[in-house]
Amino acid sequence: MQVSKVLLAEDDFDDRMFFETFVTGRTDMLLLGAVGNGAELIETLHLRNTVHELPDIIILDQNMPRLNGLETLRLLKSKEEYTHIPVIIYSTYISDNLVESCLHSGASLVLSKPDGIDGYKAMLDKMITVVSIKDQSS
Numbered sequence: 001m002q003v004s005k006v007l008l009a010e011d012d013f014d015d016r017m018f019f020e021t022f023v024t025g026r027t028d029m030l031l032l033g034a035v036g037n038g039a040e041l042i043e044t045l046h047l048r049n050t051v052h053e054l055p056d057i058i059i060l061d062q063n064m065p066r067l068n069g070l071e072t073l074r075l076l077k078s079k080e081e082y083t084h085i086p087v088i089i090y091s092t093y094i095s096d097n098l099v100e101s102c103l104h105s106g107a108s109l110v111l112s113k114p115d116g117i118d119g120y121k122a123m124l125d126k127m128i129t130v131v132s133i134k135d136q137s138s
Contacts, residue, residue, distance in 0.1 A: 003027070004131050007048075007055035008034040009041040009072065011064040015113065019059075022120040028128055038067025042075060049081055057131050058082075061113075062091035062098065070101055077106035086131050090123070 006029055010016040016034045023031045032048070032055050035041050041058070048054055058076065060069035067075065069089045076082045086108035091098070099110045109130050114123045 003030050004056040004128060005030050005032050005054075006057045006059060006127075007032050007041065007044065008059045009036070009038055009064060009069070010034060010059075010061040011036045012061070015061070018120060022117075022124060026124065029124065037064040038069065038072030038075070040066075041072060042067070045076075045082060054082075054085060056085070057127060058085050058087045059127070060087060060089050062089055070098070070105060073102060073107055074105050088127055088130070 006023060008016065008019055008031065010019060016036075020031055020034060023029045032053075033044060035044055038060065041060070045054065045058075060072050062069035064072075069091065073087050073089060076085070076087060083106070087106065088109045088111065089098075089102045089107050090111045090113050092113050094110060094112045102110045109127065111123055111126065114120045
């Protein structure tokens, strides 16, 4: 079984802890780290790129300070070294306009933040499925 390395940008401490807890319990995902906003994510990716240790999946909360999810996504997709990494946006509130903007900008998936254990498990399963399909088509 392939283990997908995940990098998370999430400014809400409780949401970050939930995410870390649920990923830690999985055998198919490894959380490389969690940062508090899009600008920190870009800095972290730059450092990881210098040692050739990029994530397999980037997960962005939409509502973050400095660079929100969509702004970070657009920046990532403008840099050749990161275009191959699937980016997933998630947020408490998802509008049709946000989904359209994110998908048009290169997001692999846009999801609502889950409620409870079953919701997190389903969300993480969906993320892994999207990455697996992308790997098979490459």
